[in-house]
Structures are given as C-alpha cells and as structure tokens.
Amino acid sequence: TTRPTSPRTSPPARGGRNAARCQEILRDPLLAAEEMWREHLVVSTEDNSNRRTVDLDGVIRSNLANACVPRMDETSCERNICYNVYFRFRKNTCVRVSRSSPICGSGNQKPRQQLNENTGYIDASPxxxxSVHDSEKFRQGKTGFLKLPAFNGMQMLPFDQSKCKSRKSCTVIFTAGDSRVNLFVGLSAWHTIFTKEHNRLVSILRSLNPHWDGERLYHxxxxxxxxxxxxxxxxxxxPKILGAxxxxxxxxxxxYDPTIDATIAxxxxxxxxxxxxxxIQEFYQRLDPNxxxxxxxxxPFQKGTLHSDVLVNEGGPDPLLRGMFSQSVKRPQRVTTTVTENMFGSTDLSSINIQVKFNRISS
Structure with a gap:
C-alpha cells in the first residue's frame, strides 16, 4: 500500500471540526468576569475574622459567646472554629479557612445561618x-454624578492617589459599592464602565431636565x-449560561410578583x-483601539489579582475589555492551577470553595 501524501479530511457532508475548538464555546472571558460580578451583585457574606456575629435584625454584635472566632492556631482549628485544608505534597500543609459569621441564635439547636450583606435583588449594588452610608462614599457631592477622578489621563474609580507616585511605587485600592472590586482587574474594569454609564446618563438627564436637582438626577x-x-x-x-x-x-x-421570596439560597x-x-483563564489578551x-x-491572571495598579499604569480598563470581548473561553471543566497553586500565596481557591460549601450548607 502507498502512504497518503496529504492529511486526511472528513467527507464534505460531515464537516470536520478543529480539535482545539471542540474544547471552546463561542463565549469570551468577559462571561467569567460577569459571573463573578453577578455573584457580588446579590451576595456578600462577612467572615468571622473580627469576632462578629449578626443579629436577625441585621445588627452586628461583638464578642458573643457563640461567635466562631478563627484565631488561626491549632487549638482553634481543633474546636472547629476554622477549617484545615491539608496538602501532603507541601511543607506548609495547613491552609486555614475562616468560617462565615453566623446569625445570632442559629447553629445551636438548628442549622447555622449567615446574613447576606448585599440585597438579593439585581439592582447594581456593586x-x-x-446602604445609604456606603452610597455617600461614591457620590460627587450633590451633583448626581459618581466620583471618577482623573489619573494618567484616564477616568478611574476613586483611590488614594498619594500612594501612587510612580509605577514602581504604586498601591491602588479602588473604592466601590462592593469591597471585592480589587480582587481582579477584570472586575475593576466592569465596575468602571458601569460607573461611567451612570455619569453619562446623569449628563443626558440634566440636559433634558434642567430643573431636576442632583438628588433626583442621581436616583x-x-x-x-x-x-x-x-x-x-x-x-x-x-440565555448563554442556561442554553436551551x-x-x-x-x-x-x-x-412583578410581590409574593416571590428574593432571598438568595x-x-x-x-x-x-x-x-x-x-x-478563569491563565492569560488575558489586551488589545489596542484597532x-x-x-x-x-x-x-497573566495572577498579575491582575489584587493588583489594581495594573489598570492605572497599563492603559486602563479599555485594552483589557477589548481582549476579553475577543478571546475565546474554554468550557468550565477544571480550576486552573493559577488559582490552586499561585493565588494569594499558599491559598487554594478550589479547596476554599469546597470548605465554604461545608461551612454554609452542611451546618
């Protein structure tokens, strides 16, 4: 027999597929960033690192007897105050995970419950x-606008600019409606475009309704x-997440059905x-205006984690957003080693997810 001189092809009717593409879907990394943002939109749970529990009326109490305090020592872990995650292949074998603050009165004779600090509604709370107290931090006086200070020729979320003197000496901690805004620069970018959208709408509404004051423009x-x-x-x-x-x-x-309970399970x-x-991807493309x-x-995802200075010193959110719009994303199948081996020092995100499930559901 003779050896073929060209690669084999599928019959025209069958239409062969690229093997790499079979592992991808017609989505982009923005979908994953949106998922994280949507979670922050409706969920925020306080951990117990400050010895706090939450009363059923939402009041935070301190130093209560039933507060599970993660003192981060072996004795505490033996009392099930925090969780141990063991790694046999590492010298430092224990990663301790703080438990979520319980609601007062839960966890003794009935299941332990936690308070959601965000509203359960899709209301752009990030x-x-x-709360009114939080919203006052981001408003630009009584103008109706949100704060978007200029830095390096770009409008950015509020941060202490005195701590960013140069690229080598720059600490950026953005302020937003959700404290997790600095977890990943993709989230920060998502916050930024919606903040800009608010200010764009205020400008339009002000021109159409010059008699409105700043309070009405804001709301x-x-x-x-x-x-x-x-x-x-x-x-x-x-529709993209659930498909058919x-x-x-x-x-x-x-x-609208007022009888529906909007509580997040x-x-x-x-x-x-x-x-x-x-x-989550290992790398995120950044593209120019063309x-x-x-x-x-x-x-790299690791570089964009807890490093908001990347946005202010490397072109702002636009190059990242263009890349996220354009890059294909793989189907959810595994947690990348970036977040199991390299994220936050020795912390393993996958193990933390499992322990969070045990903490909040099994109790």
Missing part, C-alpha cells in the same frame, strides 16, 4: 452599595443603570454560583 440614573443590568442578565447572560433550558427554567417575563451562592471559577495586540502584552 456600583452604589447596599433616576441609578434606576436606569439597574434596569440595564437586569436586561443584560436576562436577555444576554442567562432558559425558556423552561426562566421563561418570559409575566410581570445558601445552596445557590455556596455551590452552584461558583462555576465561574472554572472559567484590536491589535497592545504594547502591554497579555495579562
């Missing part, structure tokens, strides 16, 4: 906060941004809604 723009977030969730995001099941699971909107936030961690490769190069 931008505005979940009217906030309502529109909240509606935009809801539209993105139900028209764009959920969307029509049966969610279906068409039939009007522990099972949902502690287990199901963490699937975005399996979509969608060519940016001079800053691809961004």
């Amino acid at each position: 931008i505005y906060g979940s 009217e723009a906030r309502k529109i941004v909240g509606a935009e977030v809801q539209a993105i969730v139900y028209r764009e995001w959920l 099941a969307f029509s049966s699971v969610v279906g068409d909107y039939r009007g 522990n099972e949902f936030t502690s287990a199901a809604f963490r699937f975005g961690h399996g979509m 969608f060519g490769n940016s001079s800053f190069g691809a961004l």
Whole structure:
C-alpha cells in the first residue's frame, strides 16, 4: 500500500471540526468576569475574622459567646472554629479557612445561618452599595454624578492617589459599592464602565431636565443603570449560561410578583454560583483601539489579582475589555492551577470553595 501524501479530511457532508475548538464555546472571558460580578451583585457574606456575629435584625454584635472566632492556631482549628485544608505534597500543609459569621441564635439547636450583606435583588449594588452610608462614599457631592477622578489621563474609580507616585511605587485600592472590586482587574474594569454609564446618563438627564436637582438626577440614573443590568442578565447572560433550558427554567417575563421570596439560597451562592471559577483563564489578551495586540502584552491572571495598579499604569480598563470581548473561553471543566497553586500565596481557591460549601450548607 502507498502512504497518503496529504492529511486526511472528513467527507464534505460531515464537516470536520478543529480539535482545539471542540474544547471552546463561542463565549469570551468577559462571561467569567460577569459571573463573578453577578455573584457580588446579590451576595456578600462577612467572615468571622473580627469576632462578629449578626443579629436577625441585621445588627452586628461583638464578642458573643457563640461567635466562631478563627484565631488561626491549632487549638482553634481543633474546636472547629476554622477549617484545615491539608496538602501532603507541601511543607506548609495547613491552609486555614475562616468560617462565615453566623446569625445570632442559629447553629445551636438548628442549622447555622449567615446574613447576606448585599440585597438579593439585581439592582447594581456593586456600583452604589447596599446602604445609604456606603452610597455617600461614591457620590460627587450633590451633583448626581459618581466620583471618577482623573489619573494618567484616564477616568478611574476613586483611590488614594498619594500612594501612587510612580509605577514602581504604586498601591491602588479602588473604592466601590462592593469591597471585592480589587480582587481582579477584570472586575475593576466592569465596575468602571458601569460607573461611567451612570455619569453619562446623569449628563443626558440634566440636559433634558434642567430643573431636576442632583438628588433626583442621581436616583433616576441609578434606576436606569439597574434596569440595564437586569436586561443584560436576562436577555444576554442567562440565555448563554442556561442554553436551551432558559425558556423552561426562566421563561418570559409575566410581570412583578410581590409574593416571590428574593432571598438568595445558601445552596445557590455556596455551590452552584461558583462555576465561574472554572472559567478563569491563565492569560488575558489586551488589545489596542484597532484590536491589535497592545504594547502591554497579555495579562497573566495572577498579575491582575489584587493588583489594581495594573489598570492605572497599563492603559486602563479599555485594552483589557477589548481582549476579553475577543478571546475565546474554554468550557468550565477544571480550576486552573493559577488559582490552586499561585493565588494569594499558599491559598487554594478550589479547596476554599469546597470548605465554604461545608461551612454554609452542611451546618
């Protein structure tokens, strides 16, 4: 027999597929960033690092007898105050995970419960906060605008600019409606574009309604941004996540039903809604305005974690967002070694997810 001189091809009717593409879906890394942002939109749970429990009326209490205090020593872990995650292949074998603060009165004769510090509604709370006190931090006086100070010729989320004198000496901690804004620069970028959208709407509303004061401008723009977030969730995001099941699971909107309980279930936030961690990429492309490769190069996920200075010193959120729009993302199948081996020192995100499930569901 003679050896073929050209690669084999599938018959035209079958249409062969690229093997690498079979591992990908027509989505982009922004989908994973959105998942994390959506989780922060409706869920925020206080850990017990400050010896705190939360009363059923939402009041934070201190030094209560039933407060599970993660004192981070062997004795504490033996009392089940914090969790141990063991790694036999490491010299430093114990990663301790703080338990979430319990609601007073829970966890003794009945299941331990935690308080959600965010509203359970899709209301853009990561931008505005979940309390009046928080919202005042981000407002630009009584103008209706949100704070977007200029830095390096770009509008950025508020931060202490005195701590960023140069690229080698720069600490950036953004202030936003959700404290997790600095976890990853993709989240920071998402916060930034919605903050800019709020200010864009305020400018339009002010020109159309010059008699409105800043308070009304703020709240009217906030309502529109909240509606935009809801539209993105139900028209764009959920259909891609649920696929064909969307029509049966969610279906068409039939009007507001005040009898529906909007409480976020522990099972949902502690287990199901963490699937975005399996979509984290090792590297994120950054593209110039013509969608060519940016001079800053691809961004390793590890470099963009807890390093918001990357945004202010390397072109802002736009190059990252362009790359996230353009890059294909793999199907959720595993948690990348970036977050199991290298993230936050010795912390293993995958193990933490498992322990969070045990903490909030099994108790």
